[in-house]
Structure formats: C-alpha cells, structure tokens
Amino acid sequence: MDTAVLLVAAGRGQRAGGGLPKQWRPLAGRRVADWTLDAFRAAPGIGPIVLVLAPGDTAAWDEFGADPRLTLTKGGADRAASVRNGLAALEGTSAERVLIHDIARPCVSQALIAVVIAALDEAPAAAPGLAVTDALWTGAEGAVTGTRDREGLFAAQTPQGFQLEAIRAAHAAHPGGAADDVEVARAAGLRVAIVPGEADNLKITRPEDFARAERILRQDMDVRLGNGYDVHRFGPGDHVMLCGVRVHHDRGLQGHSDADVGMHAITDAIYGALAQGDIGRHFPPSDPQWKGADSAIFLRHAGDLARQMGFQISNIDCTLVCELPKIGPYALAMADRLAQILGIGAARISVKATTSERLGFTGRGEGIAAIATAALIGG
Structure with a gap:
C-alpha cells in the first residue's frame, strides 16, 4: 500500500529571521528543506512526494521541478488551502495513505516516520504527540497570572498520517482556519491515534531553533x-x-x-x-x-x-x-x-x-x- 508524502513549504517563516523563508535557510551545510526532503526520500514504503511551494519561489520551482520523484503544486492563502492543493495533486496516483509534514521539521527520524505509517494499519489517522511534562502557566505583562492542568495534554508534531480519501473528504468539508490537519480530521469525525513523538523532532520557528537543529543533525550525521x-x-x-x-x-x-x-x-x-x-x-x-x-x-x-x-x-x-x-x-x-x-x-x-x-x-x-x-x- 503506497504512502504519499505532502510537504508544506509555501510559508514565509518570518519569526525565524534571516531574511529568507526558513525552509530555504542554511542548516548544517544544507538547507532546511533539503534535510526534510531527504528524510522522506530515504524512508521505506514512501511513494509520491508532493512539495507545496509559494508561487513566487521561482528558484525552488526551477530546482525541484527537475526531480522526477517530486510533484510540485502551488500554495494557497493559508496552510489549509496549501494542504488541499497538495491533496488534489495526489489524484490519480497509487497512494492510499498520506503523511502531511511541516517542511520546517528537518530532524524527523526514520523511526518516527515508520511508526506513523504502521499506525495507519489500525486507524484512519495517526499523529505523533509529546506528553506535556512541564508545569503550565498563564501570563500577562511579564508576570504569571495562573496555572493550567497538564493532565492529558500533548504537544502536536508532524508527520500526521491519514487514509488519503478520508482526509481529502475532511478538508473538502472543513470551513478552514484549522491549526493542523488533525483538527480537520477530528471535525470530520475521524479517530486520530496518538503515537509517541520525539523531542528532537522540533519545528524551526525562532532564530535559536537553528542552533538546536544543527546539533541534532550533526550528532547522527x-x-x-x-x-x-x-x-x-x-x-x-x-x-x-x-x-x-x-x-x-x-x-x-x-x-x-x-x-x-x-x-x-x-x-x-x-x-x-x-x-x-x-x-x-x-x-x-x-x-x-x-x-x-x-x-x-x-x-x-x-x-x-x-x-x-x-x-x-x-x-x-x-x-x-x-x-x-x-x-x-x-x-x-x-x-x-x-x-x-x-x-x-x-x-x-x-x-x-x-x-x-x-x-x-x-x-x-x-x-x-x-x-x-x-x-x-x-x-
């Protein structure tokens, strides 16, 4: 059963600084996007790979358009629209399942990819999550204003895996504005299995995240x-x-x-x-x-x-x-x-x-x- 991959790379990532969208910034001798792409290229059982790009990223269109393993499609007005475009690009392929992943998570491991794929044998959707272990506060104006119970809370990660037709139908029915694809799936009534996430599977968001990601990548390189x-x-x-x-x-x-x-x-x-x-x-x-x-x-x-x-x-x-x-x-x-x-x-x-x-x-x-x-x- 073929598993497709949908990589969302149309965002601008301004909080990461550097003057470039974070996916095109250098990281441990390569670009963030290169690490992420190669992690899925090397994973067993992966079929079509769809890369969602911003229409204005002309250099990326030229470069990745020459890669026979990739299908390129344009990003939409928001993340949900970009995912819908990516799902549409999978029509007519042999894929029955899809992994949707943030391009800015370059440290995703082969083990985590395999665990998510395996979970789809038993569930219509699966996603990695890290149980919250730290105390949770609320705050305002630089001061703590309260606490929150951490019981049953998880930090969401990607890749999030789905039966392809199920997530395509869920996105078609969703009004938009979802935080991630798990929210879209749950709104459609899909059960989403939680698999153990990995602390190293960080999403690059702020400037300091680049140094941490580089340490992770270099230790296993x-x-x-x-x-x-x-x-x-x-x-x-x-x-x-x-x-x-x-x-x-x-x-x-x-x-x-x-x-x-x-x-x-x-x-x-x-x-x-x-x-x-x-x-x-x-x-x-x-x-x-x-x-x-x-x-x-x-x-x-x-x-x-x-x-x-x-x-x-x-x-x-x-x-x-x-x-x-x-x-x-x-x-x-x-x-x-x-x-x-x-x-x-x-x-x-x-x-x-x-x-x-x-x-x-x-x-x-x-x-x-x-x-x-x-x-x-x-x-």
Whole structure:
C-alpha cells in the first residue's frame, strides 16, 4: 500500500529571521528543506512526494521541478488551502495513505516516520504527540497570572498520517482556519491515534531553533566521500558520450559500455563512498550484455544503492581532462542529465573541464580522462 508524502513549504517563516523563508535557510551545510526532503526520500514504503511551494519561489520551482520523484503544486492563502492543493495533486496516483509534514521539521527520524505509517494499519489517522511534562502557566505583562492542568495534554508534531480519501473528504468539508490537519480530521469525525513523538523532532520557528537543529543533525550525521577516476582512448566515430550528453567530435571513445568516461568516474565515486567497489564489480566488462550499454544504467544503480543504504547524495564534482572536444558549451546540459538520472537537483552537480597543457596521453589527444568526487550524507 503506497504512502504519499505532502510537504508544506509555501510559508514565509518570518519569526525565524534571516531574511529568507526558513525552509530555504542554511542548516548544517544544507538547507532546511533539503534535510526534510531527504528524510522522506530515504524512508521505506514512501511513494509520491508532493512539495507545496509559494508561487513566487521561482528558484525552488526551477530546482525541484527537475526531480522526477517530486510533484510540485502551488500554495494557497493559508496552510489549509496549501494542504488541499497538495491533496488534489495526489489524484490519480497509487497512494492510499498520506503523511502531511511541516517542511520546517528537518530532524524527523526514520523511526518516527515508520511508526506513523504502521499506525495507519489500525486507524484512519495517526499523529505523533509529546506528553506535556512541564508545569503550565498563564501570563500577562511579564508576570504569571495562573496555572493550567497538564493532565492529558500533548504537544502536536508532524508527520500526521491519514487514509488519503478520508482526509481529502475532511478538508473538502472543513470551513478552514484549522491549526493542523488533525483538527480537520477530528471535525470530520475521524479517530486520530496518538503515537509517541520525539523531542528532537522540533519545528524551526525562532532564530535559536537553528542552533538546536544543527546539533541534532550533526550528532547522527554520517558523511562519506568517494572518488572516481577513469580513462578511455579515442577510436573511430563521430561523437563521444560525456556525462550522458552526445558531443560531436571527429573520433569516438572506446571502452566499457558506451565509454562515457565522465559518468563512469562519477559512478565509481558513489560506489567508493559506499565502500561497494567499482563498476566492474556490479557490471563486469566481460559480460556481453553491457557492450554498448547506456552508462546511465550504472549511475542509476549507484544512486539507488546509496538510497537503499540510507544515504543521500549531497553533491558531485566531475572534471573532464582533454584537449578536445570543448566541454564548456555542454557543461550545463551534462549537469542536468546527471541530476535527472540521480534524482537530485542540478545545483548539486558540477561538471567542468581542464587540459593537461599538451602533456601525457590527453595532451597528445589520445583519449579523455575524468576525475570525480561524490559526497554522501546518511544518518
């Protein structure tokens, strides 16, 4: 049973400061939204992911529109309207359940996601809550004016999970103005099961929340670096394949598969970061089925393996070493193609070129070399 994810990222988050909506602010070397997105990308059982964006966030539309795992839709006048738009974007998908999550909760754990999904096997709705343990006061003008009984009180968290058709009907019938989707569900008569929340699953609201979130993310962060190097000689032909792009040239490249030296180096860099050998281990060159094969098969496998092992690709840097052909006119198209294969933003991929000052085999025009580095983050 597919579980969709709806991430609400259309808010402005002004209380967090910084001059940017909080979801686009940096956090532990990435942006808040990147951490949140990758937590759900890595979770087992997750199907479609809908990202609700403000119409004016043009850079985000451009970046995330290239991600094949994401469906983008516009935010509404308030949170409830944004959620309704996100639910509408799931029509026609195979999803039967949906997790609705605040993009500003980047520390959500795999365990919590799994607990909410599991609770939907027994209930039409489920949400994490933290039992209130502190004494509760009322106050005015800087002074305590009274106390409140904390018995039976919970601090609400997300992701909040629902049977998809049930929450869609609940939102259609609700007049609006709800604090969260649990309120909408309860107004429609749905029973919402409480699962244990996590203290680390904080919602970034104020400036000081960034420091706490960074401490949480860094304590469990597993950063891996891998490098790849490949060489292919020139032979007869009228083009070369480089980083997934056909580049016109008076010679071709010879070697494993389609001899895409750039894609081979990047693939080996990812395998290296995972301690999973190289292309030859997974796709032996002696196997005739790989003769002339599209190297995208290898790169896609490496990206999928990274996700299966609990890692997300943070960034990739590839340098092509050759005198000719000229790489500059194709570099952006190469980054776009690599991003499409790996399911990450093109802004996370760098493709560039250099010469060897006419020294060595590349300087003599005998072939092309490629050097690549991949950074992976898990946790």
